[in-house]
Amino acid sequence: MIRIRNLTKRYGSFQVLTDCSLDVPDGRVLVICGPSGSGKSTLIKCINGLESFDEGSIEVDGISVGDPSARLPQLRAKVGMVFQQFELFPHLTVEQNLMLAPRRVLGRGRAEARDRAHALLDRVGLLDQAAKYPAALSGGQQQRVAIARGLAMDPGVMLFDEPTSSLDPEMIGEVLDVMIRLAETGMTMICVTHELGFARHVADEIVFMDGGRIVEAGSPEEFFTNTRTDRARRFLARLLYPGELAQAAHVERRLE
Amino acid sequence: MTMWNWDAFFGYLFSPFLLRGAWTTIWLTAASGAIGLALAGLVAAAMMSNVAALRRAAQVYVWLFRGTPLLVQLVIIYTGLPQIGLRFSVVASALIGLALNEAAYLAEVIRGAIQSIPRGQRNAGLALGLTPVQTMRDVLLPQAIRIMLPTLGNSLNGLLKTTSITSIISMEELLRRTNLLIQERFLTLELFVVASIYYLVMTSAWQIVQTRLEARYGRGHLRALDNAEQR
Ligand SMILES: Nc1ncnc2c1ncn2[C@@H]1O[C@H](COP(=O)(O)OP(=O)(O)OP(=O)(O)O)[C@@H](O)[C@H]1O
């Protein structure tokens, strides 16, 4: 359960987040979208304390993140995070990537951590890559390993920051598949993504951000069919039209 | 000018007196290198600290020791400091001077290597629940070591030869012992060739160690990957 109230953050005089409030009940999937620079990454980094904030409050399972006495490593151990650039540890093999934090933070033994790592790699279809180094894997494979690495800590929540944005188109599907299956298991998820298909079918709620504010929030049904604000409508149009225009141009060329 | 003296040459090549001098050079290099590296780690940490006073202190230290000759530093430590009541033995003075000097150079190398690692790696470590110290040790340092190993290796190679400067405060390392023998018999060329051979053996041995270390810390990176694939 995540509860964000009136979150405000500034970089010097620049206001990155203004008065953001959100609730993500257990087992729900929240999708955050919005134009570049709207503060999406900043917002989800505040949730696990990778960024500090100036006003408001964030609670994760009843623990207050901004509280100076909050033990951040303990809190972060319960919140998995997946990054746009994968961020696997290049000096460790795939299975070592999954074993490091469970051993250091949860105190698991080597054998136990390895068994768990192998089970998770199997789940994302990469058990045969366990002994390889990340550099030998494709982008899509690396991101699936990164998801498994987050899951190895048995987190209560998973945060995704544009997990498919730096992937070649043909690899996006394999990562989204893993995320869809994860959502089906009842994992609480917050996903910054522009994959509108994923948002439409998997999200319980969609939040649209612009200029550091939550401009619109609602069910996918509401958001896509009954977009309330102009800014969200323009954003969706920009995201949808380029593909459709290209298709139309393609069709026209075929007809000539 | 006399002829090259082969007998003297072979006699000195295995002279216990010179071999002990070479041994002094080796442990002086190892000890001052190790102390210097540890110190450099602390100075690098100070350079990256949030505390402005620490950053400033580290800057001044590096500026001071990189801006003056080692020779001068050694003489000040050995003969200057006793005047304010700080007396060090020859060995201690040599170790202190070499280590302080080495640390000033390596601090910058360590800082640069750590800061060259993408910020996302630190975030990934922290996000998994590792503490900042664990993140540094298990995530950032192993990658930084790969980046700085070539520089560290070259620096130790340089240090091996730089130790000869401590002969100025009468540290009995290889070069000073070579000079002592020259003063006895004036076989300058033979003795310097012998000393050079010693230095070459030492630097070559180190080169082998360095190559192995680089292969070890290069695991997961392209060149090492090819080897791993073949296994
Ligand atoms: N360390 C920083 N110092 C100053 N400004 C920053 C810093 N980090 C981010 N910003 C600014 O804050 C704003 C929000 O950044 P953020 O990364 O959260 O946006 P985003 O919505 O994730 O964008 P993108 O889609 O490009 O990832 C941007 O205008 C960015 O330039």
Ligand SMILES: [Mg+2]
């Ligand atoms: Mg972002």
